[in-house]
Amino acid sequence: MTSGIHVTSEIGKLKTVMLHRPGKEIENITPDYMERLLFDDIPYLPIAQKEHDYFAQTLRDQGIEVIYFEKLAAEALADEKVRHEFLERMIAESGYIAGATKEALMEYLGSMDVQDMVNKIIEGVRIEDVEIKNPDLQSLSEDTDWPFLMDPMPNAYFTRDPQASIGNGISINRMTFKARQRESLITEYIIKYNERFAGKVPVWRDRNHDTHIEGGDELVLSNHVLAIGISQRTTADAIQDIAKNLFKDSDYDTIIAIHIPHNHAMMHLDTVFTMINYDQFTVHPAILDEDGKVDNWVLHPGKDGEITIEHHTDIKAVLKEALNKPEIDLIATGNGDKIVAPREQWNDGSNTLAIAPGEVVTYDRNYVSNDLLRKHGILVHEVRSSELSRGRGGPRCMSCPIVREDID
Numbered sequence: 521m522t523s524g525i526h527v528t529s530e531i532g533k534l535k536t537v538m539l540h541r542p543g544k545e546i547e548n549i550t551p552d553y554m555e556r557l558l559f560d561d562i563p564y565l566p567i568a569q570k571e572h573d574y575f576a577q578t579l580r581d582q583g584i585e586v587i588y589f590e591k592l593a594a595e596a597l598a599d600e601k602v603r604h605e606f607l608e609r610m611i612a613e614s615g616y617i618a619g620a621t622k623e624a625l626m627e628y629l630g631s632m633d634v635q636d637m638v639n640k641i642i643e644g645v646r647i648e649d650v651e652i653k654n655p656d657l658q659s660l661s662e663d664t665d666w667p668f669l670m671d672p673m674p675n676a677y678f679t680r681d682p683q684a685s686i687g688n689g690i691s692i693n694r695m696t697f698k699a700r701q702r703e704s705l706i707t708e709y710i711i712k713y714n715e716r717f718a719g720k721v722p723v724w725r726d727r728n729h730d731t732h733i734e735g736g737d738e739l740v741l742s743n744h745v746l747a748i749g750i751s752q753r754t755t756a757d758a759i760q761d762i763a764k765n766l767f768k769d770s771d772y773d774t775i776i777a778i779h780i781p782h783n784h785a786m787m788h789l790d791t792v793f794t795m796i797n798y799d800q801f802t803v804h805p806a807i808l809d810e811d812g813k814v815d816n817w818v819l820h821p822g823k824d825g826e827i828t829i830e831h832h833t834d835i836k837a838v839l840k841e842a843l844n845k846p847e848i849d850l851i852a853t854g855n856g857d858k859i860v861a862p863r864e865q866w867n868d869g870s871n872t873l874a875i876a877p878g879e880v881v882t883y884d885r886n887y888v889s890n891d892l893l894r895k896h897g898i899l900v901h902e903v904r905s906s907e908l909s910r911g912r913g914g915p916r917c918m919s920c921p922i923v924r925e926d927i928d
């Protein structure tokens with residue numbers, strides 16, 4: 521077992537990765553709640569689980585250690601005092617700071633085996649699951665059209681987003697939508713109390729903020745350069761905030777903040793742009809103008825803890841300079857075709873998980889993009905994707921690297 525976090529690139533040989541196997545939370549999505557829960561369709565759980573197991577096995581077959589979010593959480597919460605504090609906070613963030621519902625939830629969840637408790641919190645707690653012995657006004661007047669006392673977390677299998685490994689540290693993210701905000705509370709406890717991480721991992725930015733950042737926007741390009749999307753999910757002021765901490769306390773001295781459209785299909789930078797080799801990237805052509813340019817700002821440490829900011833549009837030139845490469849190969853999703861590119865991007869054709877330089881895991885359904893990657897010399901491992909893709913995330917979104925080998 522390797523302890524702590526070590527991720528100094530997007531492409532260094534992946535050694536340990538954190539996943540979450542989709543569970544019953546997926547079956548708590550209904551058409552009426554889809555939008556609120558950030559889904560566009562309802563995956564068929566048994567097949568989604570098979571696909572996810574196939575994804576995990578594909579990684580293991582390449583010698584990668586797969587660890588599970590839900591198991592790490594249960595280990596972190598083994599101590600009764602820690603579990604009690606966690607439950608209080610999780611229930612408060614679910615809407616119950618005090619009162620009869622809170623007490624009933626504490627009793628219901630607190631009496632479970634710790635793994636069952638974690639799983640149940642992720643699945644969601646329905647009104648009829650819990651007996652409220654001495655109802656108060658809040659419990660009597662609860663919105664009964666909404667069937668949950670605690671909402672399900674169906675997006676938990678996108679382990680990329682609630683946190684991001686950067687160097688030997690982590691950002692524990694304040695997420696944009698309510699549907700995902702409690703996921704990173706679980707991360708907070710994993711990092712603080714799971715012995716694999718406890719006391720070993722600096723937190724570059726915690727979740728106690730009003731401004732948002734999500735891991736799908738945080739790309740570790742090298743041991744001193746990050747790219748971060750300014751997106752539907754990540755605000756410019758959050759980027760500036762994490763930049764300050766990283767510039768002060770880590771080896772990171774360059775952040776390329778890339779502006780992408782603020783919409784659901786392209787919610788994070790990694791839905792339109794990923795690094796797959798020392799000098800190769802996937803890119804969805806819709807983020808570039810006709811000259812192949814996109815607004816981006818390069819942040820560096822300035823004097824007295826200040827930050828310098830330069831505006832650019834030539835992303836190739838910016839990447840060449842930041843990564844010290846003579847050329848950069850931007851590979852267009854769906855070969856840039858008007859129909860194929862948006863279709864394959866919708867199904868996460870740009871969302872590749874690099875497991876080594878020039879070696880990626882992608883969804884099988886994006887066959888045009890996959891063939892193109894092969895033509896550019898990339899080794900592609902395809903995984904099954906009929907159901908998993910309905911949550912709008914691909915192999916990068918479904919994985920949180922914990923340890924990668926350094927690259928030269």
Ligand SMILES: NC(=O)NCCC[C@H](N)C(=O)O
Nearest residue numbers: 558678736788911912913917
């Ligand atoms: N990094 C990613 O792009 N993650 C995909 C997250 C999909 C999820 N349904 C969401 O809307 O947050």
